[in-house]
Amino acid sequence: MTNPVITALDVSDREAMRSLIKQLAPFGGVFKLGLEMFVGFGPEIVREVIEGGGKVMLDLKLHDIPNTVKKAARNAGLLGAELLTVHASGGSAMLKAAVEGVRESGSRTKVLAVTVLTSIDEETLRNELGVGKSVLDQVKSLALLAKESGVDGVVCSPKEITAIRECCGPDFLIVTPGIRPKGSAVGDQKRIKTPSEAIADGANYIVVGRPITEANSPAGAMQDILNEIENAK
Numbered sequence: 001m002t003n004p005v006i007t008a009l010d011v012s013d014r015e016a017m018r019s020l021i022k023q024l025a026p027f028g029g030v031f032k033l034g035l036e037m038f039v040g041f042g043p044e045i046v047r048e049v050i051e052g053g054g055k056v057m058l059d060l061k062l063h064d065i066p067n068t069v070k071k072a073a074r075n076a077g078l079l080g081a082e083l084l085t086v087h088a089s090g091g092s093a094m095l096k097a098a099v100e101g102v103r104e105s106g107s108r109t110k111v112l113a114v115t116v117l118t119s120i121d122e123e124t125l126r127n128e129l130g131v132g133k134s135v136l137d138q139v140k141s142l143a144l145l146a147k148e149s150g151v152d153g154v155v156c157s158p159k160e161i162t163a164i165r166e167c168c169g170p171d172f173l174i175v176t177p178g179i180r181p182k183g184s185a186v187g188d189q190k191r192i193k194t195p196s197e198a199i200a201d202g203a204n205y206i207v208v209g210r211p212i213t214e215a216n217s218p219a220g221a222m223q224d225i226l227n228e229i230e231n232a233k
């Protein structure tokens with residue numbers, strides 16, 4: 001089976017990152033590199049993960065005019081990212097431009113859209129952003145917009161998986177963070193699901209950070225998660 005676990009590499013130390021890649025690359029999964037790592041270490045960090053045998057989810061959450069996003073997406077494709085994130089709220093022209101950009105690069109990079117950040121609640125949507133819908137309705141309409149614009153999937157919270165799977169169909173990729181294996185520290189995550197619950201709900205990939213990266217044995221933690229998913233089938 002394809003490894004559905006995307007390891008969030010939120011580490012500030014490059015040596016620690018190298019060690020994690022060495023231990024985890026044999027599982028064949030994807031590593032998520034976010035803005036912090038990308039801005040801190042530069043684009044060569046993507047090449048470093050790939051050279052270490054890992055695939056990369058480049059979580060840059062692009063949001064700009066279509067022409068700029070197209071060129072940035074093209075560059076992400078040239079870097080060899082497997083997955084690239086953009087903001088669905090950039091609109092259909094921007095989303096189409098992102099898809100066009102990765103296509104132009106000739107790479108197989110898939111574009112994922114972020115809908116409503118989990119840090120934004122209904123009050124903020126209404127009072128600050130002028131959106132009168134519930135968070136879930138806004139998430140669903142942005143997910144549909146992304147799908148209709150040719151985007152491959154979305155990143156969403158575990159509690160949104162079922163609704164998105166229902167409105168966007170079986171072929172749309174769903175990637176979800178907010179995952180905690182049974183018994184691991186919840187930390188600052190508020191609405192969590194276990195790996196097998198998220199997969200059973202319809203997620204294609206789960207993003208897991210600290211439960212793997214801060215484990216005594218990251219490889220052991222990865223194997224436990226894969227076992228949990230396999231045993232729940």
Ligand code: C5P
Nearest residue numbers: 008010118177178189207208209210211
């Ligand atoms: O360590 P942890 O498993 O909580 O890491 C989850 C990763 O997913 C982090 O990189 C975090 O920024 C990201 N993320 C999240 N919740 C969101 C969006 C992104 O945890 N709503």
